[in-house]
Amino acid sequence: MRFRLCFGLALLAGPVFAGPYPKNSNGDLRALRIVPERVSLRGAHASQHFLVLGKFADGLERDLTNSATLSVTPADIAKLDSSGRLTAQADGAVTVSARYQGRAAAASAAIGGTGETLPFSFGREIGPILTKRGCNGSNCHGSVKGKGGFKLSGDALFPKEDYKWIVEGGTFQVLTTDEGVKRPRIDVKHPEKSLLLQKPTMTVPHGGGRRFAAGSPDYQRILNWIESGAPYGAEEQNSPRLLRVEVFPNPIVLNSGGAQQLVVEARFSNGQDLDITNEVLYVANDPAVIKINDDGLVTAVKTGETALIVRAPGQAVSADVGVIEKPIENYPVAERRNLIDEYVFAKLRRYNIIPSSLSSDSEFLRRICLDLAGTLPPPERVREFLASKDPHKRDKLIETLLNSPEFVDYWTFRLSDLLRITHLTHSTPAVTQAAWNWVRNSVATGKPYDQIARERIAGQGAAGSDRAYYRIQELLTPQEIMAEQVRVFLGRRLDCAQCHNHPFENWSQNQFWGMTAFYGRLTEVRDGWVVFDSPNGGHVNENEGTKVIHPRTKKEAQPAFLDGRVLPSEGRDDPRMRLADWIIASPYFSEAASNRIWGYFFGRGIVEPVDDFRTTNPPTHPELLAALARYFREHNFALKDLIRLIVESRTYHLSTVPNDTNREDRINYSRAVSRPLEAAVLLDAISRVTAVDEEFRFHKATGGGAAPAGTPAVNMVPEVCPSQFMDAYGRSMRQAPPSGPPAANLLQALHMWAGPAYTTKIASEDGRLGRLMRSGASDRQIIEEFYLAALARLPEPGELDTLLSVIAKRQDRRRVLQDFVWALVSSREFAYTH
């Protein structure tokens, strides 16, 4: 959304930057720099804060603004004070210099328009107060319905509406444009009695508490505005657009006792910049890690990592902040195999976290088989792999698995979960089969992901890909289909914007309905079980064309992309194809896809949840994510290429075994994190270990009968295939996009004691245990075989001895060996990938 902010009226004199002092610096300065490096200022009172940052031998960058020697040349164009604040005096160009401990740095500022003063503008003058003082926060007046009868737009995104709500009163109603009871928040006749002043100063009771004091600069500014008649001010047609907001420095790493002053810079479309450090609202996502004050001074509280959210009018951005313990002197250099390692290890270095060592062959073998093929390696293969001396055996194994039929099974399963291939959706076995086949063929033929997306979004007629839109049981509406496609393919959750402007993000309700309109002509032919876009719009069963109507304005919505561009009439012959093209071309597409694929291998996305990209949920490794997105797009969205890049990286090969520096780390990939097995994979794993196939029966309503022997659980469509085990272990019934691994629960535990997978399978005479016993294998051989089958490793000597002694003591050898197998498949090591 555009926010028209006229350029730079200087801030009323805010508090002078206090500035921290370099602590614990050990004195060995390696480099010096000034940020922001280049600014272009305009206006009679233009000013800019600069920061001097010094990189030390211990790897930390510290704030040296108050210690460095500062100067500005030429001296008549601008003044520079000891806190690093530059104030314009005349038009011209200046260089700001800093010196400290023998090192020097410089920044430049171009200054213009010092003879001009700017006309008043409500958005520029009052909007920032509403943001900075938290008035328009999403849990206060910026919430969907406002609070206490007073409504503001989140982040002052809509200054015209804010103005109306303040001057006239009224609130937002979800299903109508009617504004309800109107109570003006200002009183032009008695300005000091305005609610807009009395409430935030607690002169009258205010649920939000005191936001500023009477007589403070913010109070004064509002009062002046009301006294002058509360104008809206000029909205200059040519005023430049806010392009982006930058936070300096970013990322930030502090050690205990450390602090850093921030500078927040607004960059405009005409090249002008504005220092808005004192005008924005700072929020630490995790206040246990850092504190931040109103003026942008960050102080370390405790080791950890968090995001700092900066809310400016019309935009919110984030900075990554970490607090570390004592910096490590001789940080070991880890081998880097590809670009992933570059980014991951660079961040670990910055945060003084040492990555774990490489995984053992056992760890890696089990992990890669489960992650690529959803299966456990058979004992013979484990022995082979462990014994092999081939230095390239891991890479070769990766290739083997990528080309295996199990890979096709497993990734069909994952995509089927994502694209919701269910019987409910398709309603006849043939139609369900068509949809599933489409997914499977796409995986088996290596169909590029953008092509999959295009077929899915724009499918027409009897294509397998679009069968999912035929939702007889769910009667899916266009807005639900659109919101889901956006979530799946762009990683953004627009859903809340269906009824109102999104409470946390800058998605407006109009954007939501504009996107919905692309699906406005969707109709179905019941007997043929197909969907297509009817040229005239409308549903074959209804007289009226189905139009997409905006629920508040009650007008028909026109198809418009998220960037606001309305679909021209030439594109309206096939709106969903145009939408597919736009989605695929969007930078969101590749980053969302890369993020999701990444998440499969590490248990969390770089943005987590993987389909919830938000300014308040920033990526932990933004550059890595951008690099992956670029890689994926450059490789024409070949899934196997991206997967290969990930699993060949050293990062992926790290062990789960922690060291002292990375025990707590769960988000920086310093070690592998254990992930619970999905229900279908766990069931297949138990079947493999016990060597007893699961017998799947099809639901009576689909005709009953049994699945062919040996069908893996990952190939079963959930509703067609009843399975108490999988229900207890939280398999996705595909009624909603996948939402993360199942939590341990009572029903799983009951099943573990008494369910057939844990009882009958283990006791079967024809299973692995029965066969081994019949062949005369010793206790030791049996234990080893099962360890290899279940955990891809041999038992440690200690484990083996203890187990042997327990087994030897029992009378009923068969029974106790069954108990052993039970223990193995119930263990956490078995139930998790690690």
Next chain:
Amino acid sequence: MNYVSRPLPFRAGYGCGRRDFLRAGSLSLLGISMSDLLRASESQPAPQARKAIACILLLMEGGPSQVDTWDPKASSGFKPIATDVPGLHISEALPRSARQMRKFSVIRSMHSEERNHPQGAVEFLTGHRPTPIMKFPSIGSIVAREMGLVNDMPPYVVVPQPWEYDFFSYQEAFQAAFIGSEYNALIIPDPSKPDFQVPDLSLPKTIAKEAIDDRQTLLKIVDRHYREIEESAEYGRMDKYREQALRMILSPAVKKAFDLSAESEKTKDAYGRHRFGQSALMARRLVEAGCRFVTAAGFKHGQWDTHSNNEKTLKNDLLPPFDQAFSALLQDLADRGLLETTVVLAMGEFGRTPYVNPNRGRDHWPDCWSVAIGGGGIRGGQAVGASDENGAYVKDRMVTIGDLYATIFKALGIDWTKTYMSPIGRPVYIANAIGDVAGTPVSELI
């Protein structure tokens, strides 16, 4: 989840239920009707509701026709009959329920919005209209979470699985959604079958006590290596659940609770030997043992969905077993002193059209429909709200699903204005009324 272990409360001196039930009836002798009494009592604060501890939902899936059951109208082929509450009439096809009228009330002004089964199921089981973005916790899961576990009994049970004979792809409407899979329902098979047993609560006979001990020992050995390296809260939780599960499996009381053979033949006959009757009997047994919320779902999937031959199906297949089991349940609960502490609710996902269609059937109708509710401190013998003369639209005192839930939550001592925070950051009312507000308890009832 709070695990509360205390003696079964239902013997704690609630006294004989019969005395209480005669009281309401005696009003008519004094020439005062129920509604007069209510009007009088509105001016003083209502008596503090006794705290219910469990709830039974009798599932009438498919949507029962209100004009043929609780809200008799001219278009119905059934005549209204008097109940043992003067002035209150229900369908002649529910004679036994009519004689239990003082134990329960009917709400005739229910109003909801979804017109189809899958969506209606979500709406009446969770209070929210369905959306693909997220799933909502069902009322059973909410009650399980709020009330906690007791006596090692699973807190929320569905008996039997309604989808046994047909697709029931919206089983998720019965589940816990984001509040945690530990509040999912334990779904057990058909108790009317001779080979009935709860699979996950019965160890195979081949697994004796020594096996259980050995399994635990061996598990510790096998787990040790890994858990020395990597310990997480999740593993601890699994340990806890495993212990709890074992207690459940080995507990004679739990086994007994699920064992209908402990019931007399007379009792089983009273409920009716059909699926619905036995599921209602099982429900009584389970709440007696400490279960918090039981859904008795003995009718076939969508059996009440009478788009054709509505009257015939009601008369022959649906109302007799319902009438029998419903009245037997109320009486049985009362006899055992459980009615004061058990809310009983009979409902489907909506009602049916007030007019008859060309197939002699009635179609879906959420605009105005009825539910029956009683027990747990909820006043009996009331007819709350009114429909218009055809039973088509609400004439008087609309009640939403949220209001109904609020009433039940109030009886159970749960704060009905509460919200849960969903994973997408949207707070979700546990008693959700139309317009995204918290429902209000029906004051005529509690």
